[in-house]
Amino acid sequence: MDTDELVAFVERREEIVCAMKPYLSMISSKDKQIIDQMLKDEQVIVDRMYELKNEAGEWLQNLSTVRVQQNAYKQSFSVDSLFIDHRK
Numbered sequence: 629m630d631t632d633e634l635v636a637f638v639e640r641r642e643e644i645v646c647a648m649k650p651y652l653s654m655i656s657s658k659d660k661q662i663i664d665q666m667l668k669d670e671q672v673i674v675d676r677m678y679e680l681k682n683e684a685g686e687w688l689q690n691l692s693t694v695r696v697q698q699n700a701y702k703q704s705f706s707v708d709s710l711f712i713d714h715r716k
Contacts (some may be wrong), residue, residue: 629676631680632679634676634677637673638673638677656708
């Protein structure tokens with residue numbers, strides 16, 4: 629599941645949860661057990677979302693580090709400057 633699909637899933641889930649609120653008083657104990665199991669299974673999704681968030685953070689940090697390193701090697705020289713090589 630890619631990031632867009634995961635976001636769509638979470639948004640759809642939120643809509644369903646909100647639509648179920650008026651029916652809370654009608655939930656049987658068997659339904660409560662099913663819901664508890666679903667909440668446990670949901671932890672896998674939440675964990676994956678945190679992994680994706682951390683991967684994105686690491687990627688951005690690495691990108692920043694690479695840019696700093698590249699800028700260190702990219703010296704700006706003046707157009708009117710001279711380079712003199714002294715041979716020994």
